[in-house]
Amino acid sequence: YLVASPTVGETYDDSWIATHDIVSGAGSNRGIGTYNTQTDDWTYYQVGTAPNPFTSGIGYSIKRGTTSGSLTFNGSINTSDVSVSVISTGNGYNLIGNPYPAYINSSSFLTNNTGFLISETIWLWNSATNNYDAKVTTDDFIVSPSQGFFVQANSDTNLNFSFLK
Numbered sequence: 001y002l003v004a005s006p007t008v009g010e011t012y013d014d015s016w017i018a019t020h021d022i023v024s025g026a027g028s029n030r031g032i033g034t035y036n037t038q039t040d041d042w043t044y045y046q047v048g049t050a051p052n053p054f055t056s057g058i059g060y061s062i063k064r065g066t067t068s069g070s071l072t073f074n075g076s077i078n079t080s081d082v083s084v085s086v087i088s089t090g091n092g093y094n095l096i097g098n099p100y101p102a103y104i105n106s107s108s109f110l111t112n113n114t115g116f117l118i119s120e121t122i123w124l125w126n127s128a129t130n131n132y133d134a135k136v137t138t139d140d141f142i143v144s145p146s147q148g149f150f151v152q153a154n155s156d157t158n159l160n161f162s163f164l165k
Helices: 014-019 106-112
Strands: 029-036 041-046 060-062 082-086 093-097 121-126 131-136 148-152 157-161
Touching: 029 093, 060 093, 082 093, 106 121
Parallel strands: none
Antiparallel strands: 029 041, 029 060, 082 157, 093 148, 121 131, 121 148
C-alpha cells in the first residue's frame, strides 16, 4: 500500500509496526519505507531505531502481514495547506500523499502544481494488478484520505496541497 498520514504528530516505531502487523524484511528491515528519488530505491525502517515521524504530504510504502484491518494514525488533523518538498534528481519520481482525512481532487492538485511537474499525472499502486495506474488531470480522480501516490517533478521545489475550508 502507498499511504500518507492525515495527522501531525504520529510516529512509527517497533510498537506501531507490531500493532499494525507490518512485515519483516531482509536483515532488520521492516515493511515501511520512503522512496529515495536520487537512488530510485526504498529506504526502510530498521528495527530498534528511534521513532520516525510521519511527515505530512510524504508517502510511505507499507507491507502488512494481513490484508484486512485499518491503519490508525493519532495526532492533530491537518487543517491548513500542506507543502511537501520534491526533487527532480534521479528519475524525478517522488512518493507523496493526501495529508487530509478527507478526499481531494487530483485535477485541482495537478492543475495547482503543474509548473513543477513533468506531466499532470499521478501514479497510484493497484494491488489487484500489481502495477501502477496513471491518472491525468482530465480523469478528475478522487484521491482517498491518506492515499499515497507518485508524481514526477521537473525541479527541486515544494508542491502544495490546498486545504478546502
